[in-house]
Amino acid sequence: MKILLWEKRIEKQFTLMKLAEKSGIGKSTLNNIENGKVSPTLFQLEMIAIALGVKITDLFESEYK
Numbered sequence: 001m002k003i004l005l006w007e008k009r010i011e012k013q014f015t016l017m018k019l020a021e022k023s024g025i026g027k028s029t030l031n032n033i034e035n036g037k038v039s040p041t042l043f044q045l046e047m048i049a050i051a052l053g054v055k056i057t058d059l060f061e062s063e064y065k
Contacts, residue, residue, distance in 0.1 A: 002061040005048065006034040012052050022051035 009019055020027040025044055032038045040048070042056075049056045057065050 003033060003036070003040065004059055004061055005030070005040075008052055008054055008059060009034075012054075014052065019048070019051055023047040 009016070014022075016027050016030055019025075020030055023030070023044075024047055029038070029044075030048075033040045033044070045056050045059055049059055052059075
């Protein structure tokens with residue numbers, strides 16, 4: 001499963017700092033998620049989706065969604 005956070009963030013014209021402020025998730029954590037260094041929790045995906053105004057399923061690519 002591929003996380004599409006960077007793509008959605010750029011599409012919505014959010015900086016990492018703006019997304020961090022709106023989602024309540026640290027900038028470094030968001031950066032690590034974007035770079036595939038850590039996997040987001042379901043709660044984090046939900047907070048990111050709310051901040052970006054998208055569905056959780058828009059944040060990842062999977063043949064099973």
